[in-house]
Amino acid sequence: AxxxxxxxxxxxxxxxxxxxxxxxxxxxxxxxxxxxxxxxxxxxxxxxxxxxxxxxxxxxxxxxxxxxxxxxxxxxxxxxxxxxxxxxxxxxxxxxxxxxxxxxxxxxxxxxxxxxxxxxDQLEHGALPEPTMALLVSGGHSSLLLSTDITSDVRPMGATIDDAAGEAFDKIARVLNLGFPGGPVIDRYAKEGDPKAIAFPRGLTGPRDAAYDFSFSGLKTAVARWIEAKRAAGEEVPVRDVAASFQEAVVDVLTRKAVRACKDQGVDHLMIGGGVAANSRLRVLAQERCEAAGIRLRVPRPKLCTDxxxxxxxxxxxxxxxxxxxxxxxxxxxxxxxx
Ligand code: KG4
The missing domain is CATH 3.30.420.40 (ATPase, nucleotide binding domain)
Known part of the structure; x- marks a missing residue:
């Protein structure tokens, strides 16, 4: 060969x-x-x-x-x-x-x-189309990158200005006493919760905010405060609803910005990688929104998404x-x- x-x-x-x-x-x-x-x-x-x-x-x-x-x-x-x-x-x-x-x-x-x-992703789905928009979300990174030549021309479009997406999952899991790493366990609890139960904030989605940058620290604080208030009032914390609502806030912003970047730049392929790409709700919502926008989605199997x-x-x-x-x-x- x-x-x-x-x-x-x-x-x-x-x-x-x-x-x-x-x-x-x-x-x-x-x-x-x-x-x-x-x-x-x-x-x-x-x-x-x-x-x-x-x-x-x-x-x-x-x-x-x-x-x-x-x-x-x-x-x-x-x-x-x-x-x-x-x-x-x-x-x-x-x-x-x-x-x-x-x-x-x-x-x-x-x-x-x-x-x-x-x-x-070439190992999973064959030759990567160029250009491809990439959403990389892990414990250390949350970035939108535009690849026009994977060996020499990968341009950063946006990134988190504070916490990485995976970091937010890990921190909220800690507040809920669910252990480390938090992503997989929040994903599991969220399946039995209501994503609309609590309206947590969507960071950097205002009209004057940077279109492709992310921020998860405000969300993290809002969720922690909400949980503290419940505990202070002696009420039980609805862990599944908190997990589902928090997760929805993260994946809503990630997919919204990724799809917008594709549309703005006229790119019709989106790939998602990094540990958070294993998130089941992220995969479903990304697929829905890509289909609606005429974008082809590529997500490698979880083992290839992590380092x-x-x-x-x-x-x-x-x-x-x-x-x-x-x-x-x-x-x-x-x-x-x-x-
Ligand atoms: O790429 P990765 O293995 O390495 C680091 O950058 O650390 O990503 C690990 C991150 C952790 O923050 C973990 O909580 C998150 O990916 N993660 C998930 C899921 N599985 C792993 N986050 C959300 N949902 C998941 N199912």
């Missing part, structure tokens, strides 16, 4: 991910997560994440090669997340990628984490396929790398 065989390494946060793809075909997706080590701190501890990557790196690369049934010497390139992310965590992946690429005599491709989150190495390999393969220049050996990690 003449499709590029690429290994991708992802270490921007708490997952050590190593994926192998041939063109748009996923061959291996090995992951080691340090999430349990962070749970008792209530969030990711950078130093702990870096050490965990260092321990997991080589075994995870070996596992991916074995899973794919390919030999490292047949690779056409090694791709790695160069940023954005936790600096120390990124450095482990970049160092490993350099060592393997140099030792094997393969080209090295430093790629952007957000562009990889978009490109991963993984396959997405890095997918973008690396695209770089090879389009004859993009490889990175220099002095490639560095950049915690705030722009797309």
């Amino acid at each position: 003449d499709e590029p065989l690429v290994l991708g390494i992802e270490t921007s946060c708490d997952e050590t991910g190593v994926g192998i793809v041939r063109g748009h075909t996923l061959l291996a997706d090995a992951i080691a997560s340090s999430v349990d080590e962070h749970a008792r701190f209530g969030g990711v501890v950078p130093e702990v994440a870096s050490r965990a990557h260092l321990e997991a790196m080589v075994p995870t690369i070996d596992r991916a090669l074995k899973e794919a049934g390919v030999s490292a010497k047949d690779l056409d390139g090694i791709a790695v997340t160069a940023g954005p992310g936790l600096a120390g965590a990124l450095l482990v992946g970049v160092s490993a990628a350099k060592a393997y690429a140099y030792a094997l005599g393969k080209p090295l491709y430093g790629v952007n984490h957000l562009a990889s989150h978009i490109c991963v 993984n190495g396959a997405m890095v390999a997918a973008l690396g393969a695209e770089m090879v396929a389009r004859n993009r220049a490889a990175s220099d050996w002095d490639l560095s990690a950049d915690s705030s790398l722009p797309v």
